[in-house]
Amino acid sequence: MSHRTLAGAGLVIGYERTRPVLDGATLTVPAGRRLAVLGANGSGKTTLLRCLSGALRPLAGTVTLDGVPLAHSRRGLREHRQVVQLVLQDPDDQLFSASVAQDVSFGPLNLGLPEDAVRSRVVEALDLLAVGHLAGRPSHQLSFGERKRVAIAGAVAMRPCVLLLDEPTAGLDPSAVADTLAALTRLQEHDSTVVMSTHDVDLALRWADDVAVVVDRTVVQGPPEDMLGNDALLARARLERPWALTVGARLRALGLLPEGTLPRDAAGLLAALPDRPGVPT
Amino acid sequence: MSHRTLAGAGLVIGYERTRPVLDGATLTVPAGRRLAVLGANGSGKTTLLRCLSGALRPLAGTVTLDGVPLAHSRRGLREHRQVVQLVLQDPDDQLFSASVAQDVSFGPLNLGLPEDAVRSRVVEALDLLAVGHLAGRPSHQLSFGERKRVAIAGAVAMRPCVLLLDEPTAGLDPSAVADTLAALTRLQEHDSTVVMSTHDVDLALRWADDVAVVVDRTVVQGPPEDMLGNDALLARARLERPWALTVGARLRALGLLPEGTLPRDAAGLLAALPDRPGVPT
Amino acid sequence: MHIAEGFLPPAHAIGWTVAAAPFVVHGARAVVREVRENPESTLLLGAAGAFTFVLSAIKLPSITGSSSHPTGTGAGAILFRPPVMALLGTVVLLFQALLLAHGGLTTLGANAVAFAVVGPWVGYGAYRLTRALGGGLLPGVFAGTAVADLATYVTTSLQLALAFPDPTGGLAGAVVKFLGVFGVTQIPLAIGEGLLGVLLFRALTVNARPELERLGVLRPAAPAAEGPA
Amino acid sequence: MSGLAIDDAAWSSAWRWRSPTDKLLLCLGLVVCASVLPAWPGDVLVGATATALALGPARVPPRIFGRAVRLPMTFIALGTVTAVLSIDDGGIGWAPDAAERAGSLAGSALAGSTAVLLLATTTPISDLLPALRRLGVPAAVVEVASVVYRLVFVLLDSLRTIREAQTARMGYSSLRRTYRSSGALAAAVLTRSWDRARRLQEGLAGRGMETGLRVLPEVLPSSWVFLGATALGVGAIVSVSVALS
Known part of the structure; x- marks a missing residue:
């Protein structure tokens, strides 16, 4: 693993029948820095992250990794997913196995790794998220916060260079938020570049090195103080200072x-x- | 509708097999005042609200309404539910009909009201929540914030004297939070006493007249400044000042x-x- | 009511397992083929199985005052077809035995014949017949779900009668006895399950039309623009 | 999320880390004894052994085990009574050997149920499924079953919560309303299950799902001591029964 630069340029992303959710969005995830993607509910944060992860193909524009455009072929996507991982907001959308350890083993097995390597990846990922003690528990006995961290571990076990997290702190209480942020810091030290989407402006100010605001179907990116101190921008984005x-x-x-x-x-x-x-x- | 005083005394609430979630919890919802029930995830906030609403029968202790104990008989519960309504955190657990208006009409229809009365209750409830324009839409097409407000409208259409809301602002962006709080103020002026559970201490300080902190299987209640300025209490409750x-x-x-x-x-x-x-x- | 573990004589338990096997294997083949063609159907089939399991947690009151749980075999057959239900139903029965102490392992074959084979096939037949005779979707669903419920319990009664023939009345006497206890008493509950099926499908035609069309229960309404899913 | 009592017991049982194959062999041995051996003393020995193992070394909470043993009781009682009733032209009466037949029928059913329960309260289903794979069940089927197991809990949670919300709004206050609410409940849970499957699919595609849902089961090695004890114990039950009957 090493930090790599993920970027999107001129992204037009849309669903059928409606006008595009994003129309000409451009942003850069600088290698090794913390990027917060800010936006109101329904602004297109999740859509943007899904596009960057390769799950959604843009109607126009390109996603690049260290400058190389993502090819939406089977092989291109496979390579992309080894580098970029997306963790969805609802952990129950990610946990398909009742056993925590089995669930986390899914990704590394798909990489074709030998059993021993898979096992050590599972331990490593759970430890990085500080949920190693949950390995033998069933996901249906875990609290929401625990399930969220296990879902992140499932992506981390792929050893992604860039980890995209959709609202990782939504619904968590202050101490669970602190635990999650501490885990993200460990991941960064472990050479994963971390991007999170959120609508919590206070959290973004506290945590991020860079902020990308999703507003009016496009993205405005800059240093946290500039973005979060720009009242006109925040009003358009339906956010607060x-x-x-x-x-x-x-x-x-x-x-x-x-x-x-x-x-x-x-x-x-x-x-x-x-x-x-x-x-x- | 009129404000009424809901209270719980010495509540021991538990699911089988484990020690009680709450063990001797006592709290009063003063008629007409805003009570915030604060607690970390898993502290028992939801359990407490479910017990106050009659959904969960305490192992010991009593729930009272204007001093009259709740009888957990079919009839007692029916009467209680006409006075006290609980709105759960996930709106999708409450929206099960094809359209918004149909969904909101579920409760009033079950009260056996004539069609005209049901119709006017639906309009009233949707208007109070400022979602009247959504009446004809299918619920699954709404945004998360809209679904949350429609779910509240479903309870409001029962014209409860006391409305219990489990984390009504969780997952909402700042503007949706503001809309929801404005709606709660209208409800209060409409003679519903409003209780909300949250782990957002800043919100509780801003909004509440009274705060009940769920901590160590019991409840400590008092004025917001006293409760939220008590560092020892907050630490025990895994909350922040x-x-x-x-x-x-x-x-x-x-x-x-x-x-x-x-x-x-x-x-x-x-x-x-x-x-x-x-x-x- | 599933036949409890150890209730059937060994020969009967083995016999019913052998009888269920071809249907379950056929269902398994269908599932393997389906998954090979569309890997994502693993999740849809898993969801279908989980739904069938959870459906039996709904309590249906009957006009007679008693209450029961729907078998789900008819609704499952209409939605997912009888071959697939043979497999999913058996998985659900295994889970009910292990998670709810409902049914058993040696009686899994016998219960599979009643709940995963006869119920779905007979129910599906009643559904198709009703529709072929000009009944709409909802009459078809009523017939399918009610008949499936009834067929399941008649089968259970026959299985028990075969295992425990009446000392004086013989097989016929035993059939009468077990039908009386497990079959006939089921008639109001079968009507209840039929009603639930109608309410379920009525809601689905409004809430989940695209899914019903995908499953072939409803024909696409109009040549609507086919967007990439 | 609240689970199911038997499943909760399985995950926290002291035998959780024993090989599922070992436990499966033990329980199948007991099940076979229960259905083949006579009620006295075979079924009594099987029932006693399974209960003692569950409450003793496996440390299954007695309340859960006791309650679970009672679950199949309605069927056993109803079935047994019906089986030993006799119909002749005069009417209904007890069959000649009613008491003896009832004892043997109820005995083997209870003993068998207890033996299956020993397996169910000590072995989570996600440990048993890999064993099915080794028995030759196709991978696709085992994977579907593992998704069923996971989603059962997700959907049960939805079911309970939606039902509570409906009850709060007087949903089950009459027979008609009960049906209306139940129909809406079933439809809501079914549409949820489809949504869930669709979104899981996307989540898993991101983790490289191409052909199946392969996972790595935990390593739970067989114990020769356990297998030896199983053989000895089952052998002892058989010999004692044969000797005494």
Whole structure:
């Protein structure tokens, strides 16, 4: 595994009978960086990820991997899937086997690996997601958060260079979100480039190195502060400005925060604020 | 319809084979006030709501309505269900008819109302949820946010005095959350007491008049600021302190916010902060 | 009511297993062929089997006050055809034996004959006959599901009568006894299952028309534009 | 998701990590004993052995085992009584050897059910399916069965939740409404199962599904001690029965 650059250019993706869901979407997933794909419900985030993963063939435009266009042939797709993996939002759409270990073994077996290698991949993937202790449990006894992480492990066992996650934190409570984010950091250190879709602007600000906003059937990409501080863009995308930027901007105007990048979350804000009154920065 | 007081005292609720999910939970839903039931995934929020709605019979303890204990007889449950309605988290578990209007009519028809009354209830419920324009559409063509609101309308058409909502904002983007909260306010003005379960502490602080935290198999209830500012309680409940309280406390220490109740969200915080530097409050 | 484990004499258990085998093997061949042509049908067939299992968790009250669970054999046969139901039904019976302590392993063959072979085939026959005689989809479904339910329980009664002939009345006496207990009492419940079948298909014609067309239960309404699925 | 009691027991049984083939041989041995041997003492020994093994070394919760043993009881009671009733022109009466026949019939059914239950409460179906494959069942059939097993729980969960939602809205408050609600429930679960299959298909295609749903079963090696004990135990039951009857 190594980080690789996945990109889409001029993507027109549509379903029958309606106008395209995305019409000329262009984005780049920079190798090794965290990209958050932001958008309202129904904006086309999932469609975009499915197209990047090869599951959906665009009507126009190309998906490229390190600059090489994806061929939608059987062989092209097979090669693409060894590099790019998509994890769907609902874990029950991915877990087809009642046994956790058997489910995770499915992908590596399809790669034609010998049994020993498959077994070690299963252990590795479950450990990376910190769900190794669930290997012997049936998926129907797991909680929603556990099923979500097992579903991610099923993709991780393919050792993808780029991992696309559709709303990996949706429906999770704060501690499960923290566990998932920690797992994603481990994956990144393990040389997988991680992309997540979300409509949680606070999470995107906190987590992402880059943000792609899906808006008006296209994609606008840039640094988190620029994208998430752009009120016109956010309004068009039916999203909100993260509170940290709203509050941070006012505090900076009050002279309480230094110039430069604003803190991205409550911890960062507390660290940047003076400790006692009357000590202006 | 009128606001009525729903309460549970000493509730022990469990499924067979395991120790109880809740063991001695007591809470009161004050008539006409907004109660948020907070808890991590798997803490027992849903179980508690199901018990209050009559769907689950507690092993011990009683559910009361205006002080009258709920009888788990056929007749007792029937009467209870006309007063208390529960909306489950996944809208697809509640939409089982061909069209939106048909689905919403399911409850009123089962009440044995004449057709005219059923029709007007359907229109009323859909309008309260601001989804009247969807009446003729098949439910499976709706977006997730729309389906969630139609599912709520199905319960609202029963004209419940108390409406229990399990995670009504889970999976919704900011604008859909805002629409849902606006609809809940209309319901409250329409004399339904509204209870919602959530693990979103920021939302609970912003929305609720009262907070009940489900923690260690029991329930701790109190004003939002007390509950959500209690770090020991939140840690036990695997929840986080809302950012507004964290940041607000520091800003108050810095002399930038007046004593008294802290602002509950970004807008409140901006309003409470001074406009220009050097104007201490 | 499935015949419980150990209830049949060994010779009968073996005999019914042998009788069920060709149908189940034929069904298995059909499944293998189908999966080879369309690998994705593994999931659709799995979903069909799971649905048949879950359908028996629905409790149907009867006018007489008793209640029972639908067999699902008729609805399954109309939707998925009798050969496939022979296999899926047997898988479901195996799962019922292991997950619900309902039926058994040595009696799997006997139960498969009643629930996975006779019920589906007779029910499907009644469905096709009703439709051929000009009955619409819903009358056909009613006939198919009710007759399948009844045929299943008549078969179970005959199996038990064969195993336990009456000491004085002989086989005929035993048939009367077991029909009385397992067959005739089933008539109101068979009507109940027929009604459920009608309600199920009526909902499906509105909610899931494309699927019914794909399964060949409904003919495509109009030469509608065929989009790539 | 809430499961099924017997299945829950199987996943948490102390015998979960024993070879499914070993457990299958033991239970089949007991099942054969139950149907071949006379009620006394054969069936009693089989029933006692299966129960002792389940509650003892396999540590199946007694409440679950006890409840599961009672499940086939209605059929056994009804079937047995019908079998030993006799019809002659005078009317209905007991067959001459009614008590003895009833005992042997109910005995072998109960003993057999207990033996199958020992297998069911110690072995998850996903461990048994690979054994079917080794017995020559085509891969496609085993794969369909494994999807059935997984989806049963997903659909049961939907069924329970939808039914609860319908009940809350007075769905089952009369006979007519019960039928209406049940029809809608069955249709909703069926359409769900189709959706689920379609979306699983896409999820699996992404993980390289081309021909089948091959998975790697856990390695659960056979134990010679267990097999030896099985042979000895079944042999002992047979000899004691033959000697005493």
